[in-house]
Amino acid sequence: MDVDVQKLVFEFLGGLGIFLLGIKYMGEGLQKSAGDRLRDILDRFTSNPFMGVLAGIIVTALIQSSSGTTVLTVGLVNAGFMTLRQAIGVIMGANIGTTVTAFIIGINVGEYALPVLAIGCFLLFFFKHKKITAIGQALFGFGALFFGLELMGEAMKPLSSLQAFQQLTLDMSDSPVLGVLVGTLLTLIVQSSSATIGILQSLYAENAIELHAAIPVLFGDNIGTTITAVLASIGASVAAKRTALTHVLFNVIGSIIFLLVLGWFTKYIIYLQEHLHLNAEMTLAFAHGSFNVANTLIQFSFIGTLAWAVTKLVPGEDMIIEHKPKHLDPIFIERSATLALDQAKAEIIRMGELASSGLERTNDFLVTHQQKHAEIALQTEEALNNLDRKITDYLIRLSGKSMSEAESNRHTSFMDTVRDIERIGDHYENIIELVNYQISNKLILTKPAQEDINNMYDLTVMTVRQAVKALENVDRKMALSVLQKENEIDKMERTYRKKHIIRLNEGLCTPAAGIVFVDIISNLERVGDHAVNIAEEVLGKIDHL
Secondary structure: OOOOHHHHHHHHHHHHHHHHHHHHHHHHHHHHHOOOHHHHHHHHHHOOHHHHHHHHHHHHHHHHHHHHHHHHHHHHHHHOOOOOOHHHHHHHHHHHOOHHHHHHHHHHHHHHHHHHHHHHHHHHHHHHOOOHHHHHHHHHHHHHHHHHHHHHHHHHHHHHHHHHHHHHHHHHHHHHHHHHHHHHHHHHHHHOOOHHHHHHHHHOOOOOOOOHHHHHHHHHHHHOOOOHHHHHOOOHHHHHHHHHHHHHHHHHHHHHHHHHHOOOOOHHHHHHHHHHOHHHHHHHHHHHHHHHHHHHHHEEEEEEHHHHHHHOOOOOOOOOOOOOOOOOOOHHHOOOHHHHHHHHHHHHHHHHHHHHHHHHHHHHHHHOOOOOHHHHHHHHHHHHHHHHHHHHHHHHHHOOOOOOOHHHHHHHHHHHHHHHHHHHHHHHHHHHHHHHHHHHHHOOOOOOHHHHHHHHHHHHHHHHHHHHHHHOOOHHHHHHHHHHHHHHHHHHHHHHHHHHHHHHHHOOHHHHHHHHHHHHHHHHHHHHHHHHHHHHHHHHHHHHO
């Protein structure tokens, strides 16, 4: 039988492209219709590794990507929302959640692919409601997934008659390790285990590969999918590297275990196939699901060992910024308004220290242009946003309780101070964006301009630190010093703007670089304003005493 190689390649690649687009659209549509609360699910429901497994299953089933869940998990570990042990649970759950796609394929609704795709398009193009368009996107992705699979299936039909392919399947039958390598390499290339398992399901449905040759390839698909997390962790934090390595170890260890019992596992899948009357696609879906569930059950008891192993393999201390509040115990709201306000103040001081730290890291980025400083500063800004929400919620709950006039004044003062500290984070985030713009557009600030920024930056950081200290110690002298320093910051901004105009007129500075300079000193001046607001709250508090 002659095989039209060009047609085979074109249909396969086109089908693969449509299949991958379908997975992406279906995942994004489901994510949008779920209210985009996936990070919250991971944050709230990972109090222990078992809950982490459940959260990993739910999130991966929604976004149709175990790699996507792993990337989210890395971010949460970095942010201090989740420990490495909890993250390992999420990764185990993500491996189970990713099997959902294989089961969807096993339902075999390929003949309805085009009508479903058309309905999805109709909802996307003719409705403006976000929820409906999100459902339309998910349906479009669902239809595209099956349409792409149909194209790939048609393309792979002639493969079974090719001598080279027949020889490869025979070799994989004789050497399961070769099958694992083939699955790993295929997923490394395609960057989606769902796609490679879909291809494997089509091959098995066309009788182009035997079951005992297909199962080791399936193990390899699970190893290959870890490459996304590995690539994402290159140049990232120690926590990111450890989480990515956990993903690799989990799948490699699981594959080794199941290769040792491959004969028994294959007999178990054949038993399921015969007694449940499974079609070819669903047989491999059950094999994929059984492998990942059993692997999780086996390794779940060894989460502590896995965490210890990756900590040894990836040594070093990591910069983890604790996003969660440490002092906001709700029991004090019921017991004593004074004690609850003390708790809020302790958290506000911590928030202020984080804002100062983020401001300093931003300055490091401004001077060195090293992205690691920007990443830490942005993580700190995320922590400020979270603490802003948590402290404000705490104070709002407290406002419903009976308070004296002095306590009520403190309460109002704290609400304002939290907002000022959060705004400091917004301003240094603006500075990071300006520096990134400067780097990407290769803009050079003149030496005098750089010196002006450095002088103003040093004074601004000192002012913010003093404002936080004044708040902590209710120190009038320090609060007055903050007001004096802010006046100096205002004078600096006016002076430096005039100097900048002179440089522009003399042609020493380009207009684009000048915009960056002016916006940076403008943001620093506003940071100074927020520091003054904090100091004035302190002075107002003293006046009320």
